[in-house]
Amino acid sequence: xxxxxxxxxxAGPLVVFVFSIIPLMIILVxxxxxxxxxxxxxxxxxxxxxxxxxxxxHGWAQTIxxxxxxxxxxxxxxxxxxxxxxxxxxxxxxxxxYAAFVAIPFSSGYIGSMIDVxxxxxxxxxxxxxxxxxxxxxxxNNKWSLLGAMRTAAQTVSYEIPTVVTILSVIIVTGxxxxxxxxxxxxxxxxxxxxxxxxxFHSPFMVIAFVLFFIATLAEAHRVPFDLPExxxxxxxxxxxxxxxxxxxxxxxxxxxxxxxxxLLGAALFFGGWNSPFGSxxxxxxxxxxxxxxxxxxxxxxxxxxxxTLPRLRVDQLMNLCWKYLIPLSFVNLVLIALWEMIx
Amino acid sequence: xxxxxEKGPEVTLMPPIDTGKGLKTQEMVINMxxxxxxxxxxxxxxxxxxxxxxxxxxxxxxxxxxxxxKHSEEMNDYAKVIPYVDRMxxxxxxxxxxxxxxAMERLxxxxxxDRVEYIRVIMSELQRIASHLLAIGTFGLDIGAFTPFxxxxxxxEKILDIFEKASGARLLYNYIWIGGLMNDVxxxxxxxxxxxxxTFRPKIKELNDLLxxxxxxIDRTANVGVLPxxxxxxxxxxxxxxxxxxxxxxxxxxxxxxxxxxxxxxxxVGKGEMGTLGDCWDRYIVRVWEMEESLKIIEQALDQMSDExxxxxxxxxxxxxxxxxxxxxxxxxxxxLGYYIISDKSTSPFRxxxxxxxxxxxxxxxxxxxxxxxxxxxxxxxxxxxxxGEVDR
Numbered sequence: 022x023x024x025x026x027x028x029x030x031x032a033g034p035l036v037v038f039v040f041s042i043i044p045l046m047i048i049l050v051x052x053x054x055x056x057x058x059x060x061x062x063x064x065x066x067x068x069x070x071x072x073x074x075x076x077x078x079h080g081w082a083q084t085i086x087x088x089x090x091x092x093x094x095x096x097x098x099x100x101x102x103x104x105x106x107x108x109x110x111x112x113x114x115x116x117x118x119y120a121a122f123v124a125i126p127f128s129s130g131y132i133g134s135m136i137d138v139x140x141x142x143x144x145x146x147x148x149x150x151x152x153x154x155x156x157x158x159x160x161x162n163n164k165w166s167l168l169g170a171m172r173t174a175a176q177t178v179s180y181e182i183p184t185v186v187t188i189l190s191v192i193i194v195t196g197x198x199x200x201x202x203x204x205x206x207x208x209x210x211x212x213x214x215x216x217x218x219x220x221x222f223h224s225p226f227m228v229i230a231f232v233l234f235f236i237a238t239l240a241e242a243h244r245v246p247f248d249l250p251e252x253x254x255x256x257x258x259x260x261x262x263x264x265x266x267x268x269x270x271x272x273x274x275x276x277x278x279x280x281x282x283x284x285l286l287g288a289a290l291f292f293g294g295w296n297s298p299f300g301s302x303x304x305x306x307x308x309x310x311x312x313x314x315x316x317x318x319x320x321x322x323x324x325x326x327x328x329x330t331l332p333r334l335r336v337d338q339l340m341n342l343c344w345k346y347l348i349p350l351s352f353v354n355l356v357l358i359a360l361w362e363m364i365x
Numbered sequence: 366x367x368x369x370x371e372k373g374p375e376v377t378l379m380p381p382i383d384t385g386k387g388l389k390t391q392e393m394v395i396n397m398x399x400x401x402x403x404x405x406x407x408x409x410x411x412x413x414x415x416x417x418x419x420x421x422x423x424x425x426x427x428x429x430x431x432x433x434x435k436h437s438e439e440m441n442d443y444a445k446v447i448p449y450v451d452r453m454x455x456x457x458x459x460x461x462x463x464x465x466x467x468a469m470e471r472l473x474x475x476x477x478x479d480r481v482e483y484i485r486v487i488m489s490e491l492q493r494i495a496s497h498l499l500a501i502g503t504f505g506l507d508i509g510a511f512t513p514f515x516x517x518x519x520x521x522e523k524i525l526d527i528f529e530k531a532s533g534a535r536l537l538y539n540y541i542w543i544g545g546l547m548n549d550v551x552x553x554x555x556x557x558x559x560x561x562x563x564t565f566r567p568k569i570k571e572l573n574d575l576l577x578x579x580x581x582x583i584d585r586t587a588n589v590g591v592l593p594x595x596x597x598x599x600x601x602x603x604x605x606x607x608x609x610x611x612x613x614x615x616x617x618x619x620x621x622x623x624x625x626x627x628x629x630x631x632x633x634v635g636k637g638e639m640g641t642l643g644d645c646w647d648r649y650i651v652r653v654w655e656m657e658e659s660l661k662i663i664e665q666a667l668d669q670m671s672d673e674x675x676x677x678x679x680x681x682x683x684x685x686x687x688x689x690x691x692x693x694x695x696x697x698x699x700x701x702l703g704y705y706i707i708s709d710k711s712t713s714p715f716r717x718x719x720x721x722x723x724x725x726x727x728x729x730x731x732x733x734x735x736x737x738x739x740x741x742x743x744x745x746x747x748x749x750x751x752x753x754g755e756v757d758r
Contacts, residue, residue: 067515164395257402
């Protein structure tokens with residue numbers, strides 16, 4: 022990819038710029054699409070149509086219209102807020118989730134950076150997200166924001182453990198932290214003659230690992246039933262209460278970017294990443310990007326589906342679920358996968 | 366004012382804890398409302414929190430006070446009070462009108478004919494279903510389940526359509542008049558209502574599958590906000606909130622008004638199936654099954670109702686009741702609604718006092734919310750199902 026860009030772009034720095042801006046473009050277009058999709062999914066699940074007017078065909082331009090509105094809005098900072106932290110928080114949140122995309126292999130021809138500690142890097146950099154949320158909650162000088170921020174801190178720290186342990190169980194099988202290499206391992210070979218050689222089909226324990234991983238990522242992305250940080254019916258808006266206009270929009274963008282990031286990570290770890298589900302049929306760098314995004318979007322859709330079906334857990338039940346069930350289970354599963362690897 | 370010791374539940378406030386390293390924890394006072402999305406209107410709660418645990422909850426009311434009682438005295442006409450009555454419990458306007466109309470009819474000794482009675486009962490039972498649907502839907506919303514709320518609204522819409530055909534209004538009807546009705550029901554009223562009853566039955570099951578039996582929903586509501594039988598009776602709680610605590614008390618059966626003694630129906634009480642008796646889930650499920658009972662009453666009423674009778678037959682030309690006073694109570698979706706009316710033989714009431722069930726039910730809130738978490742507060746307020754229009758009047 023980089024060589025391809027160098028062949029027709031004149032200067033080196035420009036190549037690097039274009040190269041690194043690609044995930045940003047993907048996130049922005051995806052966010053516009055995903056917010057529209059969320060509204061349509063919600064609408065159809067609730068026996069209504071969702072946006073239908075803006076832009077003509079099924080309200081496709083609704084999110085763009087909202088974006089234009091948000092940009093035009095007055096930038097309000099509460100009088101008693103810590104101005105610097107208050108203004109910084111949304112940018113740090115977005116930077117954290119954007120920076121994580123660098124290690125995601127979008128196709129066999131494109132990965133932002135071939136770092137060898139890819140998965141570790143993603144886990145580390147997304148932790149910044151909770152820092153920014155605490156920053157936002159504290160700087161707002163609002164008790165509801167503070168409660169939301171404290172919940173987030175507890176939730177994110179707790180749920181990082183099952184996430185990391187399930188990722189670790191994948192690493193035991195693959196033996197590498199580089200997501201590109203993990204994806205390459207899953208290509209070509211088939212399992213039982215017809216299933217693609219994705220890691221989820223590797224052993225029954227991998228299915229359990231995926232379920233645990235998915236539940237933990239739901240909590241990491243603050244989606245229902247774990248959306249306590251911003252639970253609108255309890256904490257008004259949690260850490261977002263005092264934000265308006267484009268700063269709020271950035272938090273929104275971050276939330277959706279985070280969903281995509283964790284879904285893509287799940288797709289790369291368990292569902293063969295950019296590999297085609299039909300062996301070598303419909304394979305190649307461009308098809309690879311298509312499959313990767315499709316797999317990610319399917320997981321994003323499941324997250325939306327859950328959001329419009331389930332109620333929300335309480336904060337102590339959330340902790341119970343994590344510490345009493347998810348963490349012990351994920352550790353047991355880790356040991357079982359390690360044993361499976363030793364025996365077979 | 367003499368120095369009256371404030372009565373209320375015993376609250377043990379946590380003293381600041383010194384952790385020994387110069388750090389101290391402190392309780393936080395937080396304002397919940399009046400612009401909070403889950404206080405069902407403009408209720409303000411002053412919560413004292415230890416972390417997320419509530420150690421003290423004080424409800425502050427009065428943000429929606431519209432001088433109902435004073436207005437009633439100044440209207441110079443008893444009939445003109447009815448639209449004000451609508452605006453008390455604005456999600457169960459028919460039941461409010463019925464209570465007022467019955468009180469006035471008892472005061473003036475008016476007998477209304479059977480057709481009027483049957484239409485009134487059908488209307489108020491439909492309204493009860495509509496009101497419970499709203500309560501259930503918003504309760505789900507408080508817990509975080511968005512979709513059941515809209516499913517409930519779809520059904521409620523059908524009831525409002527029936528009301529709109531009859532009275533021309535969708536929320537505040539001014540339909541039940543003293544001595545009769547505003548006008549007769551349209552010709553297709555019976556078939557519309559029968560159709561609704563038929564289509565609504567399966568929806569209750571759907572609602573149970575989606576919300577009532579959901580594991581997360583049960584976890585959030587069972588054993589939360591437990592209202593023991595004794596406390597409920599001492600505070601004068603009524604309606605589904607009282608029956609949720611296992612008390613068999615329903616004015617439709619125990620102090621029949623209108624023609625409720627002609628129908629077969631059960632009084633639903635909480636059984637503590639999912640947790641302790643009198644928790645939020647019990648109060649919730651009582652409302653669900655009461656909708657089923659209302660359907661039974663509507664079916665029987667539709668069968669027994671005749672097509673003969675003039676709804677304006679007993680409507681008085683000039684309302685000038687004899688001097689005297691009356692207290693009349695009826696069962697609204699929220700509980701016992703009482704009207705105390707004093708007449709001084711003029712055209713306007715000397716005094717109209719409404720005993721609003723929401724107001725009384727709200728008073729139990731500080732007693733049952735101690736030790737709950739902030740998220741539980743939302744569930745408790747939702748399960749008591751208050752309408753602030755009625756609390757503040």
